[in-house]
Amino acid sequence: MEHLPIFLAMRGKWAAVIGGGLAAARRAELLLRAGAHVTVFAPSFSDEFTDVAEAFAFERIARWPHKPAELEGVAVCIVATDDSAQDERSHGIAKEAKALVNVATRPELCDFVLPSIVDRSPLVVAISTGGASPILGRMLKARLEATIPASYGRLADFVRDSRAKVNAVLADMTGRRRFWERTLEGPIGEMVLAGDEARAVQALAAEIDHATSGESGERLGEVYLVGAGPGDPDLLTFRALRLMQKADVVLYDRLVDPAIVNLARREAERIYVGKRPKDHPVPQEEISALLVRLAREGKRVLRLKGGDPFVFGRGGEEIEKLAENRIPFQVCPGVTAAIGCSAYSGIPLTHRDHAQACVFVTAHSKHGPVDLDWATVIRPDQTVAVYMGLNHIEELMAAFVAHGASPDLPAAIVDNGTRSNQRVVIGTLADLAAKARAADLRGPTIVIVGTVVRLREKLDWHWRPQGAEGSNEEQA
Ligand code: SAH
DSSP, X not given: OOSXXXXXXXXXXXXXXXXXXXXXXXXXXXXXXXXXXXXXXXXXXXXXXXXXXXXXXXXXXXSOOOSGGGGTTOSEEEEOOSOHHHHHHHHHHHHHTTOEEEETTOGGGOSSOOOEEEEETTEEEEEOOTTSOHHHHHHHHHHHHHHSOTTHHHHHHHHHHHHHHHHHHOOOHHHHHHHHHHHHHSHHHHHHHTTOHHHHHHHHHHHHHHHHTTOOOOOOOEEEEEEOBSSOGGGSOHHHHHHHHHOSEEEEOTTSOHHHHTTSOTTOEXXXXXXXXXXXSSOHHHHHHHHHHHHHTTOEEEEEXXXXXXXXXXXXXHHHHHHHTTOOEEEEOOOOHHHHHHHHHTOOSOBTTTXXXXXXXXXXXXXXXXXXXXXXXXXXXXXEEEESOXXXXXHHHHHHHHTTOOTTSEEEEEESTTSTTOEEEEEETTTHHHHHHHTTOOSOEEEEESGXXXXXXXXXXXXSOTTOTTTTEEOO
16 A cells, blocks of 8 residues: 555644645635635636635735745645646655645655545545556546446435434444444435435434334335436436446336346346337336335335326325335436427427427327327427327327428438337328338337428538448438
8 A cells, every 4th residue: 555545634734735736726725615724825826726715715825935934833734836846846845844745746745545436525536546547547536537326425414414313222232333334324314315314314213213112123115216217228217327336126117227127126027017108017006006016015116107107107196105005215307308309309399499488298198099288299499208108199180280290391200219119200290100111110219290301411520320320211
C-alpha cells in the first residue's frame, strides 16, 4: 500500500491554500466543505474563487506567503500555484511551519494525496491509485457514482440519528448488526432513499417494538413497480437497476425485453404475467392479488412494466390493491415508449417551427378502439403520439382525416422502438396504414402524427441503429 488511507477531521482547524487559479479554488472548496478555516495566499484570484466565496467564508491574502510564521498553526497546506519555482518555495515554508503539505502534480513534494471522491455526505468513498493512474481512479469513481444512489447519504444520516434508540434496546452486537442489515435492505431503507424519512422513522419504531417483543412473526415484504423503458436496456434508470438487484421475485410481461429481465438478481424467481390484446392469460385482478400475496410472504416483489408504469400501464390499478392492503410499495418511472421512439427515430415531439405541444393518446380504450376527444387531439402545432394504434391503424388514420386533419399531414410509425430490430415507416395520414401493412409490422408500435415527422429526413443519419442500415427504413 502506497499511502495510509485516513479521513482527517478538519472541522474548526486551520488550513492554507497557496495558489489563485482553478485548481487552488477546487481545493479550497474541498477544505471548506470539510469544515476547515481556510486562508488562501495568491497575488491574484481567478473567478472560481468568487463562486467559492458565494458559498463559504474564507480569508484571502493577496500575495505569496514570505515566512513560516505566517503559516504557524496550519494543519494542512495545499499548494497549487501553476509555477514550479513558487510551488517549491511555498512547500519549503509550509514544511518549516510543520504543516502536512500537498503540492498539486508534484507527488515527490506530497505528505498526503487527495483521492478521487464519491460524495454522499456523510458517506464518502475515497479512491487512490497510489499515484499510479489518477485516470483509472477517476474511471472507477464514475462507476461508483453510477451505482451508489444519490440519496445514500440520507441513509447514513438516518442511521446516525436513530442509532442511540436502537442501541438502547438491542444490547447484543450480532442482533444489532442483523437488525440494521434487515432494516437498511428492506422497506425502511427504501423509504429513506425515496426521501420519506418521516414514514421511515415511524416504521423503524414499529420494527424496534417487533425486534424487542421477541416475536418471530411474519415480516412484510414490499413491491417495486418499475418502468423498464421501451426496450433498450441502456434506458433503465439507476434506481430501476438497483431495485432489480434486490428483488426476490420478478413479475414481467410481454412488453419487457428479455435482456432487461435478465438484469434482475440471478436468484430471483421469475413469473410471466403477459397479456395479449385478445387473450388475457393473467387478468389484472389476479396480478394485483399475486403482488399482495407475495409481499405478504415477506418477499421483495419487482413488478416490471414496459415503458413507464403510469403511462397507459395500469400501474395505478395495480398499486390500488397494495395501498388497500397496506403493503409498502414504490413506483420507479421509466422512459415511456413515445419518448424512446421519438429519440431513436429522429423525430422530435416538439420543435419551435412545428409543434408547441404533444399529446399522448391510446387508440384502445375501455369503450373500444379509436374513441378519442378529437377536438383536443387534432390541433395546429401539436404532435400526437398514439399508443396501441397498430391493430386499428386504418380506422385510426381515417378518423384523423374524418375529424378535419389534412390527408397530407405527415405521420410515422415506429415499430419495436429503441430495440435492435426497430423499424420506421414514414408516410401521410392518407398512405401510412397501407405502408405499415405492406411492411408487415408486428408491434409494439407508436404512431406519430404531425409535421415534426418531416424533421427525420434531416436528423436521420444519426439515429439509425448500427448495423441496421437499410432495414430500418421504408421511406415515403
Ligand atoms: N407503459 C408503457 C405503455 C404500455 S401500453 C409505456 O409507457 O411505454 C403498450 C403500448 O406501448 C404498445 O401497444 C405500444 O403502443 C407502446 N410500446 C411499448 N413498447 C414499445 C416499443 N418498444 N416501440 C413502440 N411502441 C411501444
